[in-house]
Amino acid sequence: MAERLKTRPVDRVKVDASARFNAKMPLNYKLLSTHRHMSLTFLFICLILVCFGLLMMFSASYGVSFIQSSAGLRTQLDIAGGLDESSPVRAILEADATALARKQVILTVAGTLVAIFIGACVRFRQFTRPVLGILLYLLVTVSLVYCRVQGTVINGARRWINLGSNSFQPSELAKIGAVFFLAGYFSHRSRTRKLEMKRTSDVRLSGRTGEHHKTSLNKQAFLDVTWPALLVSVWIVLTLIQPHLSGAVIIA
Structure with missing residues (x-):
């Protein structure tokens, strides 16, 4: 009992000191301290999955992107009068096969930045x-x-x-x-x-403990x-x- 009474004032001093220290900490340090236990393994797994998804998206969309950009370029040149119908490569032109994938990359980066901002400001x-x-x-x-x-x-x-x-x-x-x-x-x-x-x-039901335990399970x-x-x-x-x-x- 005497030992407990001796340690209680010390514990109170530690708690008060910790509270004062946390109150004086700048906001950015508080945010970093709340996320110091972030799992780097989970972060790298998410990045790998995102990169793999973008790669698969490019693989599935480069043909459509090429055709769409080629058709759009043909329309612009036709309106401007710069399309040579006798050219053997008039159907190819300077098409962009990465247009859709590039748009998806921009959206992914923007979404990631928004997610990081929300994760830093809001406790999960x-x-x-x-x-x-x-x-x-x-x-x-x-x-x-x-x-x-x-x-x-x-x-x-x-x-x-x-x-x-x-x-x-x-x-x-x-x-x-x-x-x-x-x-x-x-x-x-x-x-x-x-x-x-x-x-x-702290509750022990005499004679009904087994039944109560089974129902609880x-x-x-x-x-x-x-x-x-x-x-x-x-x-x-x-x-x-x-x-x-x-x-x-x-x-x-």
């Missing part, structure tokens, strides 16, 4: 709040249902929703939403289970495995009936 634990998870799930589900009812049909698949001059696929939103939704859900479940274990650690198994699987299965089914098999496989 704010995204694990249950309310945000519920709103995200409702947003993705409503967009998938709307796409099924009022979506645009292209090549026999109803996958797109028109937003003025642009369009997007709700299944792409579901891919990202599944990551954030499940991460927030399991984070909330982890905190809930710790609280439940703390509450039941069944409930935990349902909430930790079955329930999130059922929720995500709704997105998978709505994506399959578009049809969009590859998107459903990625979500699953």
Whole structure:
């Protein structure tokens, strides 16, 4: 008891000193200190996947980009009167096969900078709040249902929703939403289970301990495995009936 009384003032002094130090820290140092445990391995994996995706996008789009840019250049020269119909290379001209890939690279860099800014200013634990998870799930589900009812049909698949001059696929939103939704859900479940274990650690039900423990395990198994699987299965089914098999496989 005497030792505890001796150490308590020292601990208070340490806490007060730490609080004063944190209050005097500049804002940029605080932001860096909150992200000092960032996983470099995860960062490099993300960069590799982004580069691989851009490479695959260029491989799939360079032919279309070449044809589109060639057709546009032919139209401009035809209007200006500079197109020589007798030229054997008039159909090739100076087409750009990297136009679509270059546009995608610019959008990727811009999106990455925005994501870095948001990640530096907002604590990531704010995204694990249950309310945000519920709103995200409702947003993705409503967009998938709307796409099924009022979506645009292209090549026999109803996958797109028109937003003025642009369009997007709700299944792409579901891919990202599944990551954030499940991460927030399991984070909330982890905190809930710790609280439940703390509450039941001091409670011993004589004669009913085994039954209570079995019921608790069944409930935990349902909430930790079955329930999130059922929720995500709704997105998978709505994506399959578009049809969009590859998107459903990625979500699953």
